[in-house]
Amino acid sequence: MGARTGMHASGDNGNMAASLGEFDLIARYFTRPPRRAVLGVGDDCALLDIPPGWQLAVSTDMLVEGRHFLPGADPFKLGHKALAVNLSDLAAMGAQPLAFTLALALPAADAAWLAGFSAGLFALADAHDIELVGGDTTKGPLNVCITVMGLVRPGLALRRGGACAGDELWVSGTPGDARLALGHRRGEWTLPGDTLAALEARMDQPTPRVSLGLGLRGIATSAIDVSDGLLGDLGHVLEASGVGALLHADAIPSSAALAAQPETRRRACQLAGGDDYELLFTAPPGRHADVVAAAEAAGTPVAAIGHITATAGLTLLDAHGLSIAQHFTAFDHFRTP
Incomplete structure (x- = not known):
């Protein structure tokens, strides 16, 4: 050109x-x-x-x-x-x-x-x-x-390395929808046609959360987009920030289609699916209302799904507070088939 x-x-x-x-x-x-x-x-x-x-x-x-x-x-x-x-x-x-x-x-x-x-x-x-x-x-x-x-503006860029112990952990949208659609396309499972159209739109035409990112400047302490899987991308934040996290897996928002799936499939899509391009970010608990206001102004749903810990490592809990085994693998261009 x-x-x-x-x-x-x-x-x-x-x-x-x-x-x-x-x-x-x-x-x-x-x-x-x-x-x-x-x-x-x-x-x-x-x-x-x-x-x-x-x-x-x-x-x-x-x-x-x-x-x-x-x-x-x-x-x-x-x-x-x-x-x-x-x-x-x-x-x-x-x-x-x-x-x-x-x-x-x-x-x-x-x-x-x-x-x-x-x-x-x-x-x-x-x-x-x-x-x-x-x-x-x-x-x-x-x-x-x-x-x-x-x-x-200098000093206002959201980065991966700013998460602090005590920060709330947030995610936008409904992670896992794109992976659910991909599974149908690959023949791993079958989805009804009325459900598939909306999920394929999430996979083929994702919505970049630009307005939310702009609204979180000065509020969020760290951020990353979920492209290779929520756990894998969260790991980048934890490593860059030198902290750990406690994640309530069942607090991650689900679309109706994802909520209807077997638990193991739903969790695999949400935690390791990738390709959703949602924002995963942290913010001090005292800024909870500010996060909600920024999300409402951006027209983007968000949910608090855990918090940052001072001790390194990631703890996954279910809705009953029981530990979930971490066998989920994020996408890697040179390791994922």
Whole structure:
């Protein structure tokens, strides 16, 4: 989309499609007039003004066909998800979305696929007032890589390392829905059609909790987005903060579909499922009402599901206060099949 970071086509792409060349592809599907960027798509680099008194938050996520999404995935939904998972990282830092770049490898320049993908991408971008300012295109196995940039005031960024003993542990939404849908898609279990549609929407078009993240600035002591499983992501917070946690597993909110599942399946989806892109965060008990108010203002349900302990380690309890064996494994790109 231009050249280099300004978004360009790289490699021997002239034969990508007889009727749609790489520069036509960029111009037709990914070029828009700059709004806040000084210079966007079409040059060697994008140029962005950073307002005085702000810091730039930057994150990159890659979606690879066959690893992060199935072959033949709906391009509109894929465009949405590719940006959503990156916006979720900004939400976890309490950063205001600013701009993003897109690196896209395509096996072929399919006009219908590109139209759907770009429509899904820009629909979510417009909803969060974030603009595409550059990137790269090439021919190869389908791979989508987005880098997002956001703004946050110094000292107000939410981080993983700030949890303190006594803090309440919170989560947004209903973790586990995406894993429940994935299990159906993999043939691990069967869900009724009326239930499946809503769950697949949670998996294919997750809602980045940007408004909640912004509202938690100055309230939450730590935060992370739940992408690889609640327990695995909580472990990152505990390690970074040098603390432990007591987690009431049955206090994690469940959708109606998840609540109807056998207990072992429900817990596995909630605790180790991942791909929900909810926010897991901590806050002092004295800020409980502030958390609730921030969540209400963001239109996002939240629930307190435990608390932080001074002693390292994680204790899982059920609704009766009995210990639950910790045999749940979070997703790992190099260990999970």
